Structures are given as structure tokens and as C-alpha cells.
Amino acid sequence: GVGGDQRGLLGVYATPANYFQPLHVGLMQTVGQLLHATLVATRREAARPADALADPITGLVNRHRARKLLEETWMQPSDHESRGVLAFVALDRFRDLNDRFGRLTGDHALRDAAQVLLGQARRSDLVARWGGDCFLVWLPHLATSNAGTTAEKIRVALAALPVPSDQAADERLTASLGVTPAPTHEPLSSVLDRAERALLRAKQSGRNCVIVARADL
Numbered sequence: 250g251v252g253g254d255q256r257g258l259l260g261v262y263a264t265p266a267n268y269f270q271p272l273h274v275g276l277m278q279t280v281g282q283l284l285h286a287t288l289v290a291t292r293r294e295a296a297r298p299a300d301a302l303a304d305p306i307t308g309l310v311n312r313h314r315a316r317k318l319l320e321e322t323w324m325q326p327s328d329h330e331s332r333g334v335l336a337f338v339a340l341d342r343f344r345d346l347n348d349r350f351g352r353l354t355g356d357h358a359l360r361d362a363a364q365v366l367l368g369q370a371r372r373s374d375l376v377a378r379w380g381g382d383c384f385l386v387w388l389p390h391l392a393t394s395n396a397g398t399t400a401e402k403i404r405v406a407l408a409a410l411p412v413p414s415d416q417a418a419d420e421r422l423t424a425s426l427g428v429t430p431a432p433t434h435e436p437l438s439s440v441l442d443r444a445e446r447a448l449l450r451a452k453q454s455g456r457n458c459v460i461v462a463r464a465d466l
Contacts, residue, residue, distance in 0.1 A: 304378035307363035315377035321324035
């Protein structure tokens, strides 16, 4: 406990005689304080409101929560060669859209895109707001051979969205996608980095396209 805030009882037993000299007592106190701090942090996390884990604009899982969910997935053993497919989806020229029609239109565009992504997702998939104009889509157990086809369906669905502004005439939203398989043996950070680089290549290739980066590149 700290300051009267008791979180539990730690019992320690030692077989050597006179083991609990001042040095060892201090060590046990330090261990107890660390356990106390861990319990406090865990309970605070559990008590956080659900919306603290959601993006306030789209209602999707936010980046912090998405990263944690992916890390938990990577900690699980797998008998398959690939854990699935990971994609980054970025709305094209989003800053220009905000400048031309205002941030309210940009927020509406993000919400519309989020709904399209959710509509394309399976129950097992994860759709998250990664930040700015970028979304993360995690497709567990999706075969690598289906990565390009699935991503293209997402791109086409997004391209059907109108720019949500009366001043936009018949303009449509478009998106660039960077996609990559996630081999079971590969660290999460490496998969994320490859997907980000694939997204950058999609933007450099003229946007409104899909780039699939193989795991061996």
C-alpha cells in the first residue's frame, strides 16, 4: 500500500536464518510498491470510459487501442505461415479538401470513409483511425493471394463516396492503399513499416490505387 491505499497482501517466506535483514526488507518493500503501482495502473485502465479508446470523429478504435490489440495478436502462437493481411488506407488530398471546403466537411468525409470500411469488414477484422487522413485495416487469416483483390474492393467502395459538401458538385473521394501480408515469424513493427512504405508508393504512383508489398521485399 501507499499512503493508506492498500491493494493486497504480499507474503514472503525465506528458509535461510536471519535472511530478512534491513537490506532484504527494503527490497521486499520495493517489490510491494511496484506491485501496488501495477495494480493501480491496471484498475485505472479498466475504469477508463469506452470512448477514451475510440476516435472522437469517426467512432472507430483509435491508434493507441489498435496498436495494443495488434500487439496482443502478435503475442499469440500461430500454426499458419501468415497471421493475415494489414493495410493502411489514406484519403487522397485530404488537406486540400479541408482547405477548400472546411474542416467540418473533412470530418464528414472521415466519418463516411469509416462507415465504408466497416461495411467492407468481416466480424473478425479491425478497422481503426490511425491518425490524420489514415486508417488501419487488419484482416486476420486472410490469404495473401486475396490481399490485392480485397484491397481493390475497398478502394472502389471509397471512390463511390461523394465529397460531403454542397460546393463540391460531383466530386468524389478517393483513397490510396498500402497492403502487405503479415508472416507469423515477422515482428509487428516490421509489418507496419512495410505497409506504410507501400502506402507512400501508392501516393507517389498517382494516388487512388493499391500497392501490395510482398513480405520478401
